[in-house]
Amino acid sequence: MTGQALEQRWSVGELARATGLTVRALHHYDAIGLVPASERTGAGHRRYTEGDLRRLYRVRALRGLGLPLEEIATALDRDADDVSALRTVLARQLAHLDEQAVRVARLRERIGDLLAALDGGMPGPEKFTATLEMISRMDDHYTPAQQDLLARKRTDLGPAAIEAMKLEWADLARRLMGLQAENVPVDDPRVQELTTRWDEIGTAFHGGDTAIVAATDAAYEGSKEAVNRQLGWPAPGDGPDLVDYVRRAREVRS
Structure with missing residues:
Protein backbone atom coordinates (compact mmCIF):
# COMPACT_ATOMS: atom_id res chain seq x y z
CA MET A 1 0.00 0.00 0.00
CA GLY A 66 -4.35 40.37 12.13
CA LEU A 67 -3.39 39.82 8.50
CA PRO A 68 -6.22 39.97 5.93
CA LEU A 69 -6.97 36.81 3.97
CA GLU A 70 -5.81 38.31 0.67
CA GLU A 71 -2.32 39.01 2.04
CA ILE A 72 -2.14 35.59 3.68
CA ALA A 73 -2.87 33.99 0.33
CA THR A 74 -0.14 36.07 -1.32
CA ALA A 75 2.41 35.00 1.28
CA LEU A 76 1.50 31.32 1.30
CA ASP A 77 1.28 30.93 -2.46
CA ARG A 78 5.03 31.54 -2.77
CA ASP A 79 7.52 28.74 -2.47
CA ALA A 80 7.76 27.53 1.13
CA ASP A 81 11.49 28.39 1.19
CA ASP A 82 10.86 31.95 -0.09
CA VAL A 83 9.99 34.11 2.91
CA SER A 84 10.27 37.46 1.10
CA ALA A 85 6.52 37.71 0.48
CA LEU A 86 5.77 36.84 4.09
CA ARG A 87 8.30 39.42 5.29
CA THR A 88 6.65 42.08 3.13
CA VAL A 89 3.14 41.46 4.44
CA LEU A 90 4.37 41.24 8.05
CA ALA A 91 6.25 44.55 7.72
CA ARG A 92 3.14 46.17 6.26
CA GLN A 93 1.03 44.78 9.08
CA LEU A 94 3.49 46.05 11.69
CA ALA A 95 3.33 49.56 10.20
CA HIS A 96 -0.46 49.37 10.24
CA LEU A 97 -0.46 48.29 13.89
CA ASP A 98 1.91 51.14 14.77
CA GLU A 99 -0.56 53.61 13.23
CA GLN A 100 -3.41 52.00 15.16
CA ALA A 101 -1.42 52.20 18.39
CA VAL A 102 -0.94 55.94 17.94
CA ARG A 103 -4.66 56.44 17.33
CA VAL A 104 -5.59 54.28 20.32
CA ALA A 105 -3.20 56.27 22.52
CA ARG A 106 -4.84 59.49 21.33
CA LEU A 107 -8.32 58.15 22.08
CA ARG A 108 -7.23 56.90 25.51
CA GLU A 109 -5.87 60.32 26.38
CA ARG A 110 -9.06 62.06 25.33
CA ILE A 111 -11.26 59.66 27.25
CA GLY A 112 -8.96 60.03 30.25
CA ASP A 113 -9.27 63.81 30.08
CA LEU A 114 -13.05 63.57 29.91
CA LEU A 115 -13.14 61.17 32.86
CA ALA A 116 -10.85 63.46 34.85
CA ALA A 117 -13.20 66.35 34.14
CA LEU A 118 -16.16 64.26 35.28
CA ASP A 119 -14.33 63.12 38.42
CA GLY A 120 -13.71 66.75 39.27
CA GLY A 121 -17.43 67.35 39.46
CA MET A 122 -20.21 66.62 37.02
CA PRO A 123 -20.21 69.47 34.47
CA GLY A 124 -23.44 70.99 33.31
CA PRO A 125 -24.85 69.75 30.00
CA GLU A 126 -23.79 72.95 28.24
CA LYS A 127 -20.16 72.68 29.29
CA PHE A 128 -19.96 68.97 28.53
CA THR A 129 -21.53 69.52 25.10
CA ALA A 130 -19.05 72.32 24.46
CA THR A 131 -16.18 69.94 25.25
CA LEU A 132 -17.40 67.33 22.77
CA GLU A 133 -18.05 70.02 20.16
CA MET A 134 -14.53 71.38 20.61
CA ILE A 135 -12.97 67.92 20.18
CA SER A 136 -14.98 67.27 17.01
CA ARG A 137 -14.17 70.60 15.41
CA MET A 138 -10.48 70.41 16.26
CA ASP A 139 -10.30 67.01 14.55
CA ASP A 140 -11.81 68.48 11.40
CA HIS A 141 -8.85 70.85 11.04
CA TYR A 142 -6.02 68.34 11.50
CA THR A 143 -4.96 65.85 8.87
CA PRO A 144 -4.51 62.21 9.98
CA ALA A 145 -0.72 62.73 9.77
CA GLN A 146 -0.96 65.81 11.98
CA GLN A 147 -3.16 63.96 14.47
CA ASP A 148 -0.62 61.15 14.59
CA LEU A 149 2.24 63.62 15.16
CA LEU A 150 0.37 65.29 18.00
CA ALA A 151 -0.38 61.91 19.55
CA ARG A 152 3.29 60.87 19.34
CA LYS A 153 4.36 64.13 20.97
CA ARG A 154 1.92 63.55 23.83
CA THR A 155 3.19 60.00 24.24
CA ASP A 156 6.78 61.22 24.35
CA LEU A 157 5.93 63.85 26.97
CA GLY A 158 4.08 61.43 29.23
CA PRO A 159 1.02 62.02 31.45
CA ALA A 160 2.88 63.75 34.30
CA ALA A 161 4.56 66.33 32.06
CA ILE A 162 1.32 66.95 30.17
CA GLU A 163 -0.61 67.55 33.37
CA ALA A 164 2.07 69.95 34.65
CA MET A 165 1.98 71.87 31.37
CA LYS A 166 -1.81 72.08 31.46
CA LEU A 167 -1.66 73.62 34.93
CA GLU A 168 1.09 76.04 33.91
CA TRP A 169 -0.79 77.00 30.75
CA ALA A 170 -3.95 77.70 32.74
CA ASP A 171 -1.93 79.94 35.07
CA LEU A 172 -0.41 81.76 32.09
CA ALA A 173 -3.89 82.35 30.67
CA ARG A 174 -5.10 83.72 34.01
CA ARG A 175 -2.17 86.10 34.32
CA LEU A 176 -2.41 87.23 30.71
CA MET A 177 -6.13 87.93 31.05
CA GLY A 178 -5.29 90.08 34.05
CA LEU A 179 -2.78 92.12 32.05
CA GLN A 180 -5.20 92.32 29.15
CA ALA A 181 -7.94 93.63 31.46
CA GLU A 182 -5.53 96.36 32.55
CA ASN A 183 -4.92 97.27 28.88
CA VAL A 184 -1.23 96.47 29.16
CA PRO A 185 0.25 96.73 25.63
CA VAL A 186 1.47 93.54 23.96
CA ASP A 187 5.06 94.79 23.77
CA ASP A 188 5.25 95.11 27.56
CA PRO A 189 8.04 92.82 28.93
CA ARG A 190 5.56 91.07 31.23
CA VAL A 191 3.30 90.17 28.31
CA GLN A 192 6.27 89.12 26.21
CA GLU A 193 7.61 86.84 28.96
CA LEU A 194 4.27 85.13 29.51
CA THR A 195 3.42 84.70 25.83
CA THR A 196 6.92 83.36 25.09
CA ARG A 197 6.34 80.64 27.66
CA TRP A 198 2.82 80.10 26.20
CA ASP A 199 4.43 79.36 22.82
CA GLU A 200 7.10 77.13 24.38
CA ILE A 201 4.39 74.93 25.84
CA GLY A 202 2.64 74.81 22.48
CA THR A 203 5.89 73.83 20.76
CA ALA A 204 6.30 70.91 23.18
CA PHE A 205 3.02 69.53 21.83
CA HIS A 206 3.36 70.25 18.11
CA GLY A 207 7.14 70.42 17.64
CA GLY A 208 6.99 73.83 16.00
CA ASP A 209 5.12 72.46 12.98
CA THR A 210 3.79 75.64 11.33
CA ALA A 211 1.03 73.73 9.54
CA ILE A 212 -0.27 72.44 12.88
CA VAL A 213 -0.06 75.92 14.38
CA ALA A 214 -2.11 77.27 11.45
CA ALA A 215 -4.61 74.41 11.77
CA THR A 216 -4.95 75.10 15.50
CA ASP A 217 -5.60 78.78 14.84
CA ALA A 218 -8.21 77.88 12.23
CA ALA A 219 -9.79 75.38 14.60
CA TYR A 220 -10.02 78.00 17.33
CA GLU A 221 -11.62 80.51 14.99
CA GLY A 222 -14.12 77.89 13.89
CA SER A 223 -15.11 76.87 17.41
CA LYS A 224 -14.19 79.92 19.49
CA GLU A 225 -17.46 79.94 21.43
CA ALA A 226 -17.17 76.26 22.43
CA VAL A 227 -13.49 76.62 23.35
CA ASN A 228 -14.11 79.70 25.46
CA ARG A 229 -16.98 78.03 27.30
CA GLN A 230 -14.80 75.01 28.02
CA LEU A 231 -11.90 77.13 29.30
CA GLY A 232 -14.05 79.56 31.23
CA TRP A 233 -13.04 82.52 29.07
CA PRO A 234 -15.44 85.30 28.03
CA ALA A 235 -17.70 84.39 25.15
CA PRO A 236 -16.86 86.09 21.84
CA GLY A 237 -18.09 89.66 22.04
CA ASP A 238 -18.45 89.59 25.84
CA GLY A 239 -14.83 90.44 26.59
CA PRO A 240 -11.32 90.78 25.15
CA ASP A 241 -10.02 87.92 23.02
CA LEU A 242 -7.07 86.34 24.84
CA VAL A 243 -5.87 84.36 21.81
CA ASP A 244 -5.79 87.54 19.73
CA TYR A 245 -3.80 89.20 22.54
CA VAL A 246 -1.24 86.36 22.41
CA ARG A 247 -1.05 86.55 18.62
CA ARG A 248 -0.34 90.27 18.67
CA ALA A 249 2.38 89.75 21.29
CA ARG A 250 3.89 87.05 19.07
CA GLU A 251 3.90 89.39 16.10
CA VAL A 252 5.88 91.92 18.11
CA ARG A 253 8.56 89.30 18.79
CA SER A 254 8.78 88.29 15.16
Missing part, protein backbone atom coordinates in the same frame (compact mmCIF):
# COMPACT_ATOMS: atom_id res chain seq x y z
CA THR A 2 1.41 3.37 -0.98
CA GLY A 3 2.18 6.22 1.46
CA GLN A 4 -0.49 8.33 -0.20
CA ALA A 5 -3.09 5.67 0.46
CA LEU A 6 -2.10 5.54 4.13
CA GLU A 7 -2.23 9.31 4.57
CA GLN A 8 -5.16 10.43 6.67
CA ARG A 9 -8.04 12.31 5.11
CA TRP A 10 -10.49 14.61 6.89
CA SER A 11 -14.00 15.56 6.00
CA VAL A 12 -14.92 19.24 6.42
CA GLY A 13 -16.75 18.45 9.66
CA GLU A 14 -13.81 16.50 11.08
CA LEU A 15 -11.41 19.29 10.13
CA ALA A 16 -13.67 21.88 11.76
CA ARG A 17 -13.69 19.91 15.02
CA ALA A 18 -9.92 19.36 14.91
CA THR A 19 -9.03 23.01 14.31
CA GLY A 20 -11.82 24.86 16.12
CA LEU A 21 -12.95 26.58 12.92
CA THR A 22 -16.49 26.52 11.65
CA VAL A 23 -17.61 24.53 8.64
CA ARG A 24 -18.75 27.80 7.12
CA ALA A 25 -15.24 29.27 7.45
CA LEU A 26 -13.68 26.20 5.84
CA HIS A 27 -16.16 26.39 2.97
CA HIS A 28 -15.22 30.05 2.52
CA TYR A 29 -11.49 29.29 2.54
CA ASP A 30 -12.12 26.62 -0.09
CA ALA A 31 -14.28 28.90 -2.24
CA ILE A 32 -11.64 31.68 -2.35
CA GLY A 33 -8.78 29.25 -2.94
CA LEU A 34 -7.05 29.96 0.37
CA VAL A 35 -7.28 26.39 1.71
CA PRO A 36 -8.96 24.32 -0.97
CA ALA A 37 -9.68 20.66 -0.28
CA SER A 38 -7.15 18.64 -2.24
CA GLU A 39 -9.54 15.79 -2.93
CA ARG A 40 -13.20 15.08 -3.50
CA THR A 41 -15.10 11.85 -3.07
CA GLY A 42 -17.11 10.37 -5.87
CA ALA A 43 -20.14 12.09 -4.37
CA GLY A 44 -18.35 15.44 -4.43
CA HIS A 45 -17.60 15.71 -0.70
CA ARG A 46 -14.44 17.55 0.33
CA ARG A 47 -11.51 15.59 1.69
CA TYR A 48 -8.55 17.37 3.28
CA THR A 49 -5.01 15.98 3.35
CA GLU A 50 -2.20 16.51 5.84
CA GLY A 51 -0.79 19.18 3.51
CA ASP A 52 -4.12 20.99 3.63
CA LEU A 53 -4.10 20.79 7.41
CA ARG A 54 -0.59 22.27 7.63
CA ARG A 55 -1.62 25.12 5.32
CA LEU A 56 -4.72 25.71 7.42
CA TYR A 57 -2.66 26.01 10.61
CA ARG A 58 -0.39 28.56 8.89
CA VAL A 59 -3.49 30.52 7.86
CA ARG A 60 -4.77 30.48 11.44
CA ALA A 61 -1.40 31.67 12.78
CA LEU A 62 -1.25 34.59 10.32
CA ARG A 63 -4.89 35.48 10.97
CA GLY A 64 -3.98 35.66 14.63
CA LEU A 65 -1.51 38.40 13.69
Whole structure:
Protein backbone atom coordinates (compact mmCIF):
# COMPACT_ATOMS: atom_id res chain seq x y z
CA MET A 1 0.00 0.00 0.00
CA THR A 2 1.41 3.37 -0.98
CA GLY A 3 2.18 6.22 1.46
CA GLN A 4 -0.49 8.33 -0.20
CA ALA A 5 -3.09 5.67 0.46
CA LEU A 6 -2.10 5.54 4.13
CA GLU A 7 -2.23 9.31 4.57
CA GLN A 8 -5.16 10.43 6.67
CA ARG A 9 -8.04 12.31 5.11
CA TRP A 10 -10.49 14.61 6.89
CA SER A 11 -14.00 15.56 6.00
CA VAL A 12 -14.92 19.24 6.42
CA GLY A 13 -16.75 18.45 9.66
CA GLU A 14 -13.81 16.50 11.08
CA LEU A 15 -11.41 19.29 10.13
CA ALA A 16 -13.67 21.88 11.76
CA ARG A 17 -13.69 19.91 15.02
CA ALA A 18 -9.92 19.36 14.91
CA THR A 19 -9.03 23.01 14.31
CA GLY A 20 -11.82 24.86 16.12
CA LEU A 21 -12.95 26.58 12.92
CA THR A 22 -16.49 26.52 11.65
CA VAL A 23 -17.61 24.53 8.64
CA ARG A 24 -18.75 27.80 7.12
CA ALA A 25 -15.24 29.27 7.45
CA LEU A 26 -13.68 26.20 5.84
CA HIS A 27 -16.16 26.39 2.97
CA HIS A 28 -15.22 30.05 2.52
CA TYR A 29 -11.49 29.29 2.54
CA ASP A 30 -12.12 26.62 -0.09
CA ALA A 31 -14.28 28.90 -2.24
CA ILE A 32 -11.64 31.68 -2.35
CA GLY A 33 -8.78 29.25 -2.94
CA LEU A 34 -7.05 29.96 0.37
CA VAL A 35 -7.28 26.39 1.71
CA PRO A 36 -8.96 24.32 -0.97
CA ALA A 37 -9.68 20.66 -0.28
CA SER A 38 -7.15 18.64 -2.24
CA GLU A 39 -9.54 15.79 -2.93
CA ARG A 40 -13.20 15.08 -3.50
CA THR A 41 -15.10 11.85 -3.07
CA GLY A 42 -17.11 10.37 -5.87
CA ALA A 43 -20.14 12.09 -4.37
CA GLY A 44 -18.35 15.44 -4.43
CA HIS A 45 -17.60 15.71 -0.70
CA ARG A 46 -14.44 17.55 0.33
CA ARG A 47 -11.51 15.59 1.69
CA TYR A 48 -8.55 17.37 3.28
CA THR A 49 -5.01 15.98 3.35
CA GLU A 50 -2.20 16.51 5.84
CA GLY A 51 -0.79 19.18 3.51
CA ASP A 52 -4.12 20.99 3.63
CA LEU A 53 -4.10 20.79 7.41
CA ARG A 54 -0.59 22.27 7.63
CA ARG A 55 -1.62 25.12 5.32
CA LEU A 56 -4.72 25.71 7.42
CA TYR A 57 -2.66 26.01 10.61
CA ARG A 58 -0.39 28.56 8.89
CA VAL A 59 -3.49 30.52 7.86
CA ARG A 60 -4.77 30.48 11.44
CA ALA A 61 -1.40 31.67 12.78
CA LEU A 62 -1.25 34.59 10.32
CA ARG A 63 -4.89 35.48 10.97
CA GLY A 64 -3.98 35.66 14.63
CA LEU A 65 -1.51 38.40 13.69
CA GLY A 66 -4.35 40.37 12.13
CA LEU A 67 -3.39 39.82 8.50
CA PRO A 68 -6.22 39.97 5.93
CA LEU A 69 -6.97 36.81 3.97
CA GLU A 70 -5.81 38.31 0.67
CA GLU A 71 -2.32 39.01 2.04
CA ILE A 72 -2.14 35.59 3.68
CA ALA A 73 -2.87 33.99 0.33
CA THR A 74 -0.14 36.07 -1.32
CA ALA A 75 2.41 35.00 1.28
CA LEU A 76 1.50 31.32 1.30
CA ASP A 77 1.28 30.93 -2.46
CA ARG A 78 5.03 31.54 -2.77
CA ASP A 79 7.52 28.74 -2.47
CA ALA A 80 7.76 27.53 1.13
CA ASP A 81 11.49 28.39 1.19
CA ASP A 82 10.86 31.95 -0.09
CA VAL A 83 9.99 34.11 2.91
CA SER A 84 10.27 37.46 1.10
CA ALA A 85 6.52 37.71 0.48
CA LEU A 86 5.77 36.84 4.09
CA ARG A 87 8.30 39.42 5.29
CA THR A 88 6.65 42.08 3.13
CA VAL A 89 3.14 41.46 4.44
CA LEU A 90 4.37 41.24 8.05
CA ALA A 91 6.25 44.55 7.72
CA ARG A 92 3.14 46.17 6.26
CA GLN A 93 1.03 44.78 9.08
CA LEU A 94 3.49 46.05 11.69
CA ALA A 95 3.33 49.56 10.20
CA HIS A 96 -0.46 49.37 10.24
CA LEU A 97 -0.46 48.29 13.89
CA ASP A 98 1.91 51.14 14.77
CA GLU A 99 -0.56 53.61 13.23
CA GLN A 100 -3.41 52.00 15.16
CA ALA A 101 -1.42 52.20 18.39
CA VAL A 102 -0.94 55.94 17.94
CA ARG A 103 -4.66 56.44 17.33
CA VAL A 104 -5.59 54.28 20.32
CA ALA A 105 -3.20 56.27 22.52
CA ARG A 106 -4.84 59.49 21.33
CA LEU A 107 -8.32 58.15 22.08
CA ARG A 108 -7.23 56.90 25.51
CA GLU A 109 -5.87 60.32 26.38
CA ARG A 110 -9.06 62.06 25.33
CA ILE A 111 -11.26 59.66 27.25
CA GLY A 112 -8.96 60.03 30.25
CA ASP A 113 -9.27 63.81 30.08
CA LEU A 114 -13.05 63.57 29.91
CA LEU A 115 -13.14 61.17 32.86
CA ALA A 116 -10.85 63.46 34.85
CA ALA A 117 -13.20 66.35 34.14
CA LEU A 118 -16.16 64.26 35.28
CA ASP A 119 -14.33 63.12 38.42
CA GLY A 120 -13.71 66.75 39.27
CA GLY A 121 -17.43 67.35 39.46
CA MET A 122 -20.21 66.62 37.02
CA PRO A 123 -20.21 69.47 34.47
CA GLY A 124 -23.44 70.99 33.31
CA PRO A 125 -24.85 69.75 30.00
CA GLU A 126 -23.79 72.95 28.24
CA LYS A 127 -20.16 72.68 29.29
CA PHE A 128 -19.96 68.97 28.53
CA THR A 129 -21.53 69.52 25.10
CA ALA A 130 -19.05 72.32 24.46
CA THR A 131 -16.18 69.94 25.25
CA LEU A 132 -17.40 67.33 22.77
CA GLU A 133 -18.05 70.02 20.16
CA MET A 134 -14.53 71.38 20.61
CA ILE A 135 -12.97 67.92 20.18
CA SER A 136 -14.98 67.27 17.01
CA ARG A 137 -14.17 70.60 15.41
CA MET A 138 -10.48 70.41 16.26
CA ASP A 139 -10.30 67.01 14.55
CA ASP A 140 -11.81 68.48 11.40
CA HIS A 141 -8.85 70.85 11.04
CA TYR A 142 -6.02 68.34 11.50
CA THR A 143 -4.96 65.85 8.87
CA PRO A 144 -4.51 62.21 9.98
CA ALA A 145 -0.72 62.73 9.77
CA GLN A 146 -0.96 65.81 11.98
CA GLN A 147 -3.16 63.96 14.47
CA ASP A 148 -0.62 61.15 14.59
CA LEU A 149 2.24 63.62 15.16
CA LEU A 150 0.37 65.29 18.00
CA ALA A 151 -0.38 61.91 19.55
CA ARG A 152 3.29 60.87 19.34
CA LYS A 153 4.36 64.13 20.97
CA ARG A 154 1.92 63.55 23.83
CA THR A 155 3.19 60.00 24.24
CA ASP A 156 6.78 61.22 24.35
CA LEU A 157 5.93 63.85 26.97
CA GLY A 158 4.08 61.43 29.23
CA PRO A 159 1.02 62.02 31.45
CA ALA A 160 2.88 63.75 34.30
CA ALA A 161 4.56 66.33 32.06
CA ILE A 162 1.32 66.95 30.17
CA GLU A 163 -0.61 67.55 33.37
CA ALA A 164 2.07 69.95 34.65
CA MET A 165 1.98 71.87 31.37
CA LYS A 166 -1.81 72.08 31.46
CA LEU A 167 -1.66 73.62 34.93
CA GLU A 168 1.09 76.04 33.91
CA TRP A 169 -0.79 77.00 30.75
CA ALA A 170 -3.95 77.70 32.74
CA ASP A 171 -1.93 79.94 35.07
CA LEU A 172 -0.41 81.76 32.09
CA ALA A 173 -3.89 82.35 30.67
CA ARG A 174 -5.10 83.72 34.01
CA ARG A 175 -2.17 86.10 34.32
CA LEU A 176 -2.41 87.23 30.71
CA MET A 177 -6.13 87.93 31.05
CA GLY A 178 -5.29 90.08 34.05
CA LEU A 179 -2.78 92.12 32.05
CA GLN A 180 -5.20 92.32 29.15
CA ALA A 181 -7.94 93.63 31.46
CA GLU A 182 -5.53 96.36 32.55
CA ASN A 183 -4.92 97.27 28.88
CA VAL A 184 -1.23 96.47 29.16
CA PRO A 185 0.25 96.73 25.63
CA VAL A 186 1.47 93.54 23.96
CA ASP A 187 5.06 94.79 23.77
CA ASP A 188 5.25 95.11 27.56
CA PRO A 189 8.04 92.82 28.93
CA ARG A 190 5.56 91.07 31.23
CA VAL A 191 3.30 90.17 28.31
CA GLN A 192 6.27 89.12 26.21
CA GLU A 193 7.61 86.84 28.96
CA LEU A 194 4.27 85.13 29.51
CA THR A 195 3.42 84.70 25.83
CA THR A 196 6.92 83.36 25.09
CA ARG A 197 6.34 80.64 27.66
CA TRP A 198 2.82 80.10 26.20
CA ASP A 199 4.43 79.36 22.82
CA GLU A 200 7.10 77.13 24.38
CA ILE A 201 4.39 74.93 25.84
CA GLY A 202 2.64 74.81 22.48
CA THR A 203 5.89 73.83 20.76
CA ALA A 204 6.30 70.91 23.18
CA PHE A 205 3.02 69.53 21.83
CA HIS A 206 3.36 70.25 18.11
CA GLY A 207 7.14 70.42 17.64
CA GLY A 208 6.99 73.83 16.00
CA ASP A 209 5.12 72.46 12.98
CA THR A 210 3.79 75.64 11.33
CA ALA A 211 1.03 73.73 9.54
CA ILE A 212 -0.27 72.44 12.88
CA VAL A 213 -0.06 75.92 14.38
CA ALA A 214 -2.11 77.27 11.45
CA ALA A 215 -4.61 74.41 11.77
CA THR A 216 -4.95 75.10 15.50
CA ASP A 217 -5.60 78.78 14.84
CA ALA A 218 -8.21 77.88 12.23
CA ALA A 219 -9.79 75.38 14.60
CA TYR A 220 -10.02 78.00 17.33
CA GLU A 221 -11.62 80.51 14.99
CA GLY A 222 -14.12 77.89 13.89
CA SER A 223 -15.11 76.87 17.41
CA LYS A 224 -14.19 79.92 19.49
CA GLU A 225 -17.46 79.94 21.43
CA ALA A 226 -17.17 76.26 22.43
CA VAL A 227 -13.49 76.62 23.35
CA ASN A 228 -14.11 79.70 25.46
CA ARG A 229 -16.98 78.03 27.30
CA GLN A 230 -14.80 75.01 28.02
CA LEU A 231 -11.90 77.13 29.30
CA GLY A 232 -14.05 79.56 31.23
CA TRP A 233 -13.04 82.52 29.07
CA PRO A 234 -15.44 85.30 28.03
CA ALA A 235 -17.70 84.39 25.15
CA PRO A 236 -16.86 86.09 21.84
CA GLY A 237 -18.09 89.66 22.04
CA ASP A 238 -18.45 89.59 25.84
CA GLY A 239 -14.83 90.44 26.59
CA PRO A 240 -11.32 90.78 25.15
CA ASP A 241 -10.02 87.92 23.02
CA LEU A 242 -7.07 86.34 24.84
CA VAL A 243 -5.87 84.36 21.81
CA ASP A 244 -5.79 87.54 19.73
CA TYR A 245 -3.80 89.20 22.54
CA VAL A 246 -1.24 86.36 22.41
CA ARG A 247 -1.05 86.55 18.62
CA ARG A 248 -0.34 90.27 18.67
CA ALA A 249 2.38 89.75 21.29
CA ARG A 250 3.89 87.05 19.07
CA GLU A 251 3.90 89.39 16.10
CA VAL A 252 5.88 91.92 18.11
CA ARG A 253 8.56 89.30 18.79
CA SER A 254 8.78 88.29 15.16
